[in-house]
Amino acid sequence: MALLEIKNLTKSFRGLTAVNNVSFEVHEGEIVSLIGPNGAGKTTIFNCINQFFPISGGDIIFRGKSLKGMKTHKICRLGIGRTFQVVKPLKRMTVLDNVTASSFCRINSIQDARRKALEILEFCHLLDEKDKLARSLPIGGRKRLEIARALATDPKLLLLDETAAGLNPSELDEAIDLIRRIRETGISILVVEHIMKVVMTISDRIHAINFGQTIAEGAPEEVANNKAVIEAYLGEKHA
Amino acid sequence: MDVFIQTIVSGILIGGIYSMIGIGMTLIMGVMGIINLAHGQLMMVAMYITFVMAHFFHVDPYLSLLVAMPALFLLGAFIQKTLLNPLIKVESILPENQVLMTVGIGMVLTEIARFIFSSDYKTVKTSYSSSAIFIGKISFNVPMCIAFGFALFFTALLFWFLLKTDLGRSIRATAQDSEAATLMGINSSRITVITFGIGSALVAAAGVLLMPIFYLFPDIGGAFTLKAFVITILGGLGSTVGAIVGGIVLGVAESLGATYIGMGYKEMVGFVIFVLVLIFLPGGLKRLTKI
Amino acid sequence: MQKKTIFWGVLAVVALAFPLVIRSPYYQHLVIISLMWVIIGSSWNLLAGYTGQVSFGHAIFFGVGAYTAGLFPIHLGLSAWWGMLTGGIVSMLVALFVGWVCFRLRGPYFALATLAGGEIVRLIATNWESLTEGMVGILIIQTFKSKLPYYYIVLVLAVACILVIERIMKSKWGYYFVSIREDQDAAESMGINTTLYKNISLLVSAFFTGMAGAFYMNYMAFIDPEVVFSLHFISIMAILVGIVGGVATIWGPAVGAFIMVGLQETFRSSFFGLAPKWISQAHALAFGLLVIFVIMYLPNGIVGDWATIKRLVFRTRRTAG
Numbered sequence: 001m002a003l004l005e006i007k008n009l010t011k012s013f014r015g016l017t018a019v020n021n022v023s024f025e026v027h028e029g030e031i032v033s034l035i036g037p038n039g040a041g042k043t044t045i046f047n048c049i050n051q052f053f054p055i056s057g058g059d060i061i062f063r064g065k066s067l068k069g070m071k072t073h074k075i076c077r078l079g080i081g082r083t084f085q086v087v088k089p090l091k092r093m094t095v096l097d098n099v100t101a102s103s104f105c106r107i108n109s110i111q112d113a114r115r116k117a118l119e120i121l122e123f124c125h126l127l128d129e130k131d132k133l134a135r136s137l138p139i140g141g142r143k144r145l146e147i148a149r150a151l152a153t154d155p156k157l158l159l160l161d162e163t164a165a166g167l168n169p170s171e172l173d174e175a176i177d178l179i180r181r182i183r184e185t186g187i188s189i190l191v192v193e194h195i196m197k198v199v200m201t202i203s204d205r206i207h208a209i210n211f212g213q214t215i216a217e218g219a220p221e222e223v224a225n226n227k228a229v230i231e232a233y234l235g236e237k238h239a
Numbered sequence: 240m241d242v243f244i245q246t247i248v249s250g251i252l253i254g255g256i257y258s259m260i261g262i263g264m265t266l267i268m269g270v271m272g273i274i275n276l277a278h279g280q281l282m283m284v285a286m287y288i289t290f291v292m293a294h295f296f297h298v299d300p301y302l303s304l305l306v307a308m309p310a311l312f313l314l315g316a317f318i319q320k321t322l323l324n325p326l327i328k329v330e331s332i333l334p335e336n337q338v339l340m341t342v343g344i345g346m347v348l349t350e351i352a353r354f355i356f357s358s359d360y361k362t363v364k365t366s367y368s369s370s371a372i373f374i375g376k377i378s379f380n381v382p383m384c385i386a387f388g389f390a391l392f393f394t395a396l397l398f399w400f401l402l403k404t405d406l407g408r409s410i411r412a413t414a415q416d417s418e419a420a421t422l423m424g425i426n427s428s429r430i431t432v433i434t435f436g437i438g439s440a441l442v443a444a445a446g447v448l449l450m451p452i453f454y455l456f457p458d459i460g461g462a463f464t465l466k467a468f469v470i471t472i473l474g475g476l477g478s479t480v481g482a483i484v485g486g487i488v489l490g491v492a493e494s495l496g497a498t499y500i501g502m503g504y505k506e507m508v509g510f511v512i513f514v515l516v517l518i519f520l521p522g523g524l525k526r527l528t529k530i
Numbered sequence: 531m532q533k534k535t536i537f538w539g540v541l542a543v544v545a546l547a548f549p550l551v552i553r554s555p556y557y558q559h560l561v562i563i564s565l566m567w568v569i570i571g572s573s574w575n576l577l578a579g580y581t582g583q584v585s586f587g588h589a590i591f592f593g594v595g596a597y598t599a600g601l602f603p604i605h606l607g608l609s610a611w612w613g614m615l616t617g618g619i620v621s622m623l624v625a626l627f628v629g630w631v632c633f634r635l636r637g638p639y640f641a642l643a644t645l646a647g648g649e650i651v652r653l654i655a656t657n658w659e660s661l662t663e664g665m666v667g668i669l670i671i672q673t674f675k676s677k678l679p680y681y682y683i684v685l686v687l688a689v690a691c692i693l694v695i696e697r698i699m700k701s702k703w704g705y706y707f708v709s710i711r712e713d714q715d716a717a718e719s720m721g722i723n724t725t726l727y728k729n730i731s732l733l734v735s736a737f738f739t740g741m742a743g744a745f746y747m748n749y750m751a752f753i754d755p756e757v758v759f760s761l762h763f764i765s766i767m768a769i770l771v772g773i774v775g776g777v778a779t780i781w782g783p784a785v786g787a788f789i790m791v792g793l794q795e796t797f798r799s800s801f802f803g804l805a806p807k808w809i810s811q812a813h814a815l816a817f818g819l820l821v822i823f824v825i826m827y828l829p830n831g832i833v834g835d836w837a838t839i840k841r842l843v844f845r846t847r848r849t850a851g
């Protein structure tokens with residue numbers, strides 16, 4: 001059985017259909033990439049999965065349960081963690097406190113929550129930054145903080161929204177390494193990413209969309225060579 | 240039946256003036272994203288201007304519009320420029336400091352008025368203050384009708400300004416998306432200053448028009464600030480058309496409340512509507528009309 | 531560590547010995563009122579400073595607490611002291627409804643909804659004469675002639691309030707509150723039930739504010755709607771106490787309370803009789819000017835901006851010397 005099942009998902013904003021009848025699955029232990037040009041509807045799919053807004057049609061099933069109409073925080077408790085493309089650090093809290101707050105998702109005592117937060121910070125190579133205020137982190141650090149905070153909720157499935165955007169080459173390699181290490185801990189990952197290097201190296205499967213509709217799906221090489229995908233990206237460049 | 244119709248008529252007439260108060264606040268709300276809690280106090284200042292003009296210089300209240308509106312435009316622009324705009328740069332944990340600032344401004348205006356004029360009730364008596372026209376058994380209070388007419392005129396003028404002039408378009412663009420407007424080269428801090436001025440001038444007009452009907456005392460501002468705020472929420476935040484409807488609804492509801500429930504509860508009607516809107520119609524009347 | 535213990539020890543001794551040393555009822559009164567504001571300011575700060583839900587309507591909870599206490603003697607023939615705990619609890623019940631309505635709104639709209647709530651409750655208290663005696667107000671007979679008992683009661687309440695808030699802020703709740711303040715969407719996605727925790731913060735805040743209101747009834751022996759539901763002198767004062775002292779700090783509101791009550795009294799008494807009499811008439815004006823000044827120049831309060839203040843003072847000293 002699939003871990004996450006997106007079934008005919010549709011989302012429209014006042015006439016604009018941002019996601020149109022999209023279906024795909026994420027299986028246990030998999031890294032699936034969701035790609036598409038700017039404005040294709042990728043972030044909107046994430047926002048539908050954790051119900052930031054109500055979906056217009058279709059369904060989202062996580063471990064056999066429909067997420068439709070569920071509260072965002074409940075979905076997190078069910079085991080879906082996410083990061084934000086436009087990062088949302090808790091600015092006036094320290095890095096450690098950011099992650100500690102998130103650890104309270106499964107833990108009640110402050111000592112345990114802090115201990116867990118420290119472990120995760122180490123895992124994400126943020127330990128040296130732990131006493132800094134989140135707002136003082138550079139973009140690379142903020143992206144890792146997003147991941148650390150999501151990990152602290154003990155997700156079964158992690159949704160990463162462009163966590164590699166804006167990173168320099170060495171940070172990029174580190175990010176790829178981090179995503180791989182996360183997978184090794186048994187967490188499945190759905191990645192939204194523009195940087196093809198990242199997508200091609202980490203994905204087991206790729207799902208490509210454009211204008212809210214699926215245009216290709218399959219193994220990385222297949223999708224990368226797919227005509228519709230190339231056109232979607234080239235078309236974007238020409239525009 | 241006559242009582243009922245009479246109640247509705249008075250409600251609509253006063254509602255026209257409420258609309259004008261509400262539009263000023265809505266405009267400020269739309270552009271700055273803050274609710275101006277000194278709005279009624281600005282109106283109070285305009286009313287004292289009218290009072291001084293009438294009492295010391297024997298100027299007809301309606302002529303005072305020519306003084307009160309420009310004066311309040313300047314006062315509003317001054318407040319925005321020197322007190323509200325600088326706050327954007329002040330970093331604070333509470334994001335509501337602009338709103339709180341307007342509360343402080345409102346208090347200062349009220350207390351200055353009390354200092355100068357004391358807390359006594361003031362009125363401006365005119366020959367037509369209590370005259371009325373009758374259509375059937377329904378009376379139309381003359382100053383109310385004049386005020387209603389002026390309210391329509393100023394509202395139309397405002398719409399023309401917003402829709403047809405460059406400055407008006409810039410204001411609307413800023414209200415819709417201030418970042419995009421800034422990118423388009425609109426000087427947003429200038430726009431906020433002008434908008435606050437216009438909003439203040441509108442509420443000044445409302446104050447002047449109310450002067451022949453109402454009595455005046457320093458604390459009257461607070462009551463009207465709350466009305467304006469209820470209208471703004473009722474109309475849907477930032478919607479000018481919503482504010483007009485909201486003003487009329489509030490006027491009629493208050494009028495009905497005063498007639499059928501009792502004068503003491505008149506003030507409360509607005510708040511009850513306000514709470515009901517929050518619970519059952521978040522987003523206000525805008526939700527229904529989609530304007 | 532040693533220094534800290536000594537500091538708190540001295541503070542405790544001063545607090546306990548104060549009314550025994552300073553026998554003037556006037557100064558005792560000022561400190562009692564300040565301590566009451568410590569409670570209100572700290573409670574407001576829990577909701578506004580830490581949780582980011584700025585209330586413009588704390589008079590609701592203060593007034594409800596005060597009236598709960600006042601209704602015991604006039605309707606039940608019981609002592610108004612029964613209102614102490616019940617006042618807090620009734621305030622919480624009211625807060626439950628306030629939260630249900632107002633937490634539909636975010637940011638400034640929440641603030642304004644609470645403001646409207648305050649006005650509604652004031653109008654109800656004014657008009658529902660059979661319950662509240664309306665504008666006439668409620669007058670009771672003070673239990674104690676001396677101010678000493680009142681002083682120690684309010685001291686215990688204030689200390690309890692600060693300690694409870696401090697404990698909360700070091701627990702899961704505290705982390706959740708601040709997360710909600712910093713980013714509500716992020717908080718939700720971290721598994722925080724933001725509605726629930728905002729309500730918890732509100733309830734705790736309302737409980738202590740209600741207790742303060744009940745204390746006020748007992749201490750002043752007179753209340754009317756204009757006093758205890760006042761927008762300016764309760765709701766806005768609560769905000770000022772928080773801001774002047776420092777929002778989102780444990781001790782800020784306590785510092786703010788003493789400063790605000792002190793300032794208010796200074797103006798009310800025309801600088802203790804030193805300035806011309808008309809100054810006392812300007813005390814509301816001064817209050818308004820203070821709001822403007824504080825927001826402009828001390829947005830994080832004396833405790834919150836302490837580092838800046840120290841730096842400024844230090845620097846001016848150095849240039850001077």
Ligand SMILES: Nc1ncnc2c1ncn2[C@@H]1O[C@H](COP(=O)(O)OP(=O)(O)OP(=O)(O)O)[C@@H](O)[C@H]1O
Nearest residue numbers: 013016018036037038039040041042043044045085
């Ligand atoms: N809350 C919203 N209200 C209205 N329209 C929205 C909203 N969120 C997204 N959209 C629209 O939906 C479409 C898809 O946006 P989305 O953010 O999902 O794209 P994306 O694939 O994540 O793009 P990018 O690669 O730039 O991040 C866009 O046209 C966008 O304008």
Ligand SMILES: [Mg+2]
Nearest residue numbers: 042043044085
């Ligand atoms: Mg996106």
